[in-house]
Amino acid sequence: MAGRPREFDREAALEAAMFLFWRKGFEAASMQDLCEAMGVRSPSLYAAFESKEALYLAAIEHYVLTQGPPVWDKLTEGKTARAGVENLLIGATETLPKSRTAPAGCMAVLGAVSDEWPATIARAIKKVRLDMLANLRARIEGAVANGELPAATDIDALSRFYLSVFQGMAIQAKDGATPEELRGAAKAAMAAWPGDRSPASVSAASRP
Amino acid sequence: MAGRPREFDREAALEAAMFLFWRKGFEAASMQDLCEAMGVRSPSLYAAFESKEALYLAAIEHYVLTQGPPVWDKLTEGKTARAGVENLLIGATETLPKSRTAPAGCMAVLGAVSDEWPATIARAIKKVRLDMLANLRARIEGAVANGELPAATDIDALSRFYLSVFQGMAIQAKDGATPEELRGAAKAAMAAWPGDRSPASVSAASRP
DNA sequence: CCAATTCTGTAACGATCGACACAGAATATG
DNA sequence: CATATTCTGTGTCGATCGTTACAGAATTGG
Numbered sequence: 001m002a003g004r005p006r007e008f009d010r011e012a013a014l015e016a017a018m019f020l021f022w023r024k025g026f027e028a029a030s031m032q033d034l035c036e037a038m039g040v041r042s043p044s045l046y047a048a049f050e051s052k053e054a055l056y057l058a059a060i061e062h063y064v065l066t067q068g069p070p071v072w073d074k075l076t077e078g079k080t081a082r083a084g085v086e087n088l089l090i091g092a093t094e095t096l097p098k099s100r101t102a103p104a105g106c107m108a109v110l111g112a113v114s115d116e117w118p119a120t121i122a123r124a125i126k127k128v129r130l131d132m133l134a135n136l137r138a139r140i141e142g143a144v145a146n147g148e149l150p151a152a153t154d155i156d157a158l159s160r161f162y163l164s165v166f167q168g169m170a171i172q173a174k175d176g177a178t179p180e181e182l183r184g185a186a187k188a189a190m191a192a193w194p195g196d197r198s199p200a201s202v203s204a205a206s207r208p
Numbered sequence: 209m210a211g212r213p214r215e216f217d218r219e220a221a222l223e224a225a226m227f228l229f230w231r232k233g234f235e236a237a238s239m240q241d242l243c244e245a246m247g248v249r250s251p252s253l254y255a256a257f258e259s260k261e262a263l264y265l266a267a268i269e270h271y272v273l274t275q276g277p278p279v280w281d282k283l284t285e286g287k288t289a290r291a292g293v294e295n296l297l298i299g300a301t302e303t304l305p306k307s308r309t310a311p312a313g314c315m316a317v318l319g320a321v322s323d324e325w326p327a328t329i330a331r332a333i334k335k336v337r338l339d340m341l342a343n344l345r346a347r348i349e350g351a352v353a354n355g356e357l358p359a360a361t362d363i364d365a366l367s368r369f370y371l372s373v374f375q376g377m378a379i380q381a382k383d384g385a386t387p388e389e390l391r392g393a394a395k396a397a398m399a400a401w402p403g404d405r406s407p408a409s410v411s412a413a414s415r416p
Numbered sequence: 417c418c419a420a421t422t423c424t425g426t427a428a429c430g431a432t433c434g435a436c437a438c439a440g441a442a443t444a445t446g
Numbered sequence: 447c448a449t450a451t452t453c454t455g456t457g458t459c460g461a462t463c464g465t466t467a468c469a470g471a472a473t474t475g476g
Contacts, residue, residue, distance in 0.1 A: 002444035003452030027235050028324030031434060041455060043436070048453095052434065110321045113313070113382055114233030126383055157392025160380065164393045167379045168372025174321055175334055177368070184365025185372045192400035210474035211422030239464055249425060251466075256423095260464065 010048055013038040015066075018059040023103040026056055026117050053118050060124055063107045071095055075135055081143030082193050085136070085162055089186035092166060096173035096182060105174040108132075109167045133163050153194055165189040218256060221246040223274075226267040231311040234264055234325050261326050268332055271315045279303055283343055289351030293344070293370055294398050300374060301390035304381035313382040316340075317375045341371050361402055373397040 016037045020029045031052060035042055049055040074091045078084030098104035108128040112121055136159035143149040169182050190196065224246045228237045239260060243250055257263040282299045286292030306312035316336040320329055344367035351357040377390050398404065 002442095002450060004442040004444095004454075006453065007442095023323055025322030025324040027433095028322065030432080032432090042434085043456095044454060046435070105321070109379065113318045113321055113379060114236065115231055116233040116236030116324075129379070129383055154392055154396070156389065157396045160385070160389060161373070161393040161396035164373045164376025164380065164397070165369070167376035168374065171317065171321060171337070171375045171379075172368065172372065175337055181364065181368060184362055185369040188362070188365045188369035188400055189372070189397075190400075191402070192396055192398075194399070210420060210472095212424075212472040212474095214423065215472095235463095238462080240462090250464085251426095252424060254465070 006044075006048070008038070008040050008044070013040055013045075013048070014055075014058055014062050017055055018062050018066075018107075019103065021056055021059050021111075022063065022107040025111065026052075026121060053120060056121055057124055060107065060111070060121070060128065064128060067095075067102075067107070072132070072135060075139055080148055081139045082148070082190075082196075084139055085193070086186070086190050089162070089165060089169070089189060090183065092169055093179045093182035093186055096170055097177065097179055098173070104176075106167075106170040109170040110174060129167075132166070133159060136162050149194055158194070161192065162189065214252075214256070216246070216248050216252065221248055221253075221256070222263075222266055222270050225263055226270050226274075226315075227311065229264055229267050230271065230315040233319065234260075234329060261328060264329055265332055268315065268319070268329075268336065272336060275310075275315070280340075280343060283347055288356055289347050290356070290398070290401050290404075292347050293401070294394070297370070297373060297377070297394035297397060298391065300377055301387045301394055304378055304390060305385060305387055306381070312384070314375075314378040317378040318382060337375075340374070341367060344370050357402055366402070369400065370397065 016039070017029075017034055020034060020037045023029075024033070031042055031045070034052070034055070035045060038045065040048075045055070049058060071091055072088065074087040075084045078087050095102070096105060108125055111117070112125040115122070117125075137155060140149065140153070140155050140159050144151060144153050144155060165185065169177075169185055172185070173182065225237075225242055228242060228245045231237075232241070239250055239253070242260070242263070243253060246253065248256075253263070257266060279299055280296065282295040283292045286295050303310070304313060316333055319325070320333040323330075325333075345363060348357065348361070348363050348367050352359060352361050352363060373393065377385070377393055380393070381390065
């Protein structure tokens with residue numbers, strides 16, 4: 001095949017779009033904003049990504065692929081499920097608040113939470129959130145299977161609960177909560193781990 | 209003063225606007241949608257509410273006044289702080305999912321969570337969320353003061369934690385979680401209450 | 417009844433939105 | 447070099463957005 005070669009880096013442009021969508025959401029990120037952020041004129045953008053909607057879908061996929069693992073791999077890496085969940089939450093306290101390199105909050109948790117987004121996008125984001133639940137569920141299920149957790153453990157309830165904490169922390173990060181503040185919530189959440197009883201985890205004395 | 213009298217019920221129109229904003233968010237609820245839902249032509253709407261932005265501010269205030277108390281009064285009504293928090297969360301499992309009368313989720317928790325909303329609205333909604341935190345904090349602080357909770361309790365951490373659970377449940381309700389599913393998360397959250405140890409609350413055996 | 421005032425309804429405003437037509441430029445293939 | 451193909455840049459499309467001008471209708475006070 002022939003044809004004039006593309007003059008911009010597709011991956012880099014996609015990443016720029018991802019950050020803009022992450023920060024502003026779908027509607028507020030106008031094509032004009034996107035073109036500026038991506039360093040591309042709109043016809044080139046349409047040639048490479050089809051439409052604004054398709055661009056968002058590509059961006060959320062890029063988000064899951066690049067931003068997800070550093071946070072969610074900790075869930076499976078831990079020696080025990082308890083350690084995995086705790087490391088996930090503690091890790092999130094560092095990544096959720098706004099930083100020099102990333103906007104506040106989680107693009108998947110905070111996206112498409114009102115009905116102002118196209119249905120295809122809402123479906124894609126909802127799937128990411130349900131995948132989070134599935135990940136938690138799988139880890140906890142495994143812990144029940146191998147005896148770390150009692151057989152009577154309500155797996156659905158426990159995984160839904162920790163998902164709640166994660167999602168709530170994302171909202172609070174968007175509202176400006178600091179890593180230290182979120183860490184308090186995460187530690188408190190771990191006190192609900194079945195069989196646990198470490199009152200220090202919710203006492204001020206345990207904080208440095 | 210003279211003048212032609214208004215032909216529509218301002219309160220009823222405001223409530224209709226509230227439900228539409230609640231369901232669709234700020235941007236997706238167009239003036240056309242609002243006019244239809246409120247049964248009012250746009251000039252009348254502007255005469256009564258100034259602008260779309262001001263209308264939203266009035267709607268969120270109406271939301272806090274009419275929808276807030278049934279849920280949040282339970283926090284202070286309980287005999288103990290523990291009962292108050294538990295009743296708040298259990299009550300939320302009934303009100304957060306979509307019902308015949310109300311959209312799914314919480315207008316304040318899920319609103320203005322991306323930057324696509326006007327700054328004045330973002331500020332107003334953020335204040336509502338911070339008021340939720342203050343309410344939790346006040347109840348827990350009181351419990352520490354009267355001895356229900358240990359003096360070493362990390363009040364900030366515990367209130368932030370329960371706020372997380374509430375906010376996370378709102379997101380899951382938006383994703384279609386049922387009251388039963390949310391109840392599991394709420395029960396699990398109560399297992400983190402300092403001094404508690406009721407393993408049944410996170411075991412499947414405790415469910416009907 | 418008249419004047420002042422306020423609401424209603426029609427119609428339209430400028431701005432911005434996402435998307436694209438078109439021509440020119442840059443490449444690969446023959 | 448010639449041709450086919452693909453990207454770039456300018457300019458603009460129709461639709462929709464929030465908002466308002468304007469005229470007529472309905473009320474109160476004089």
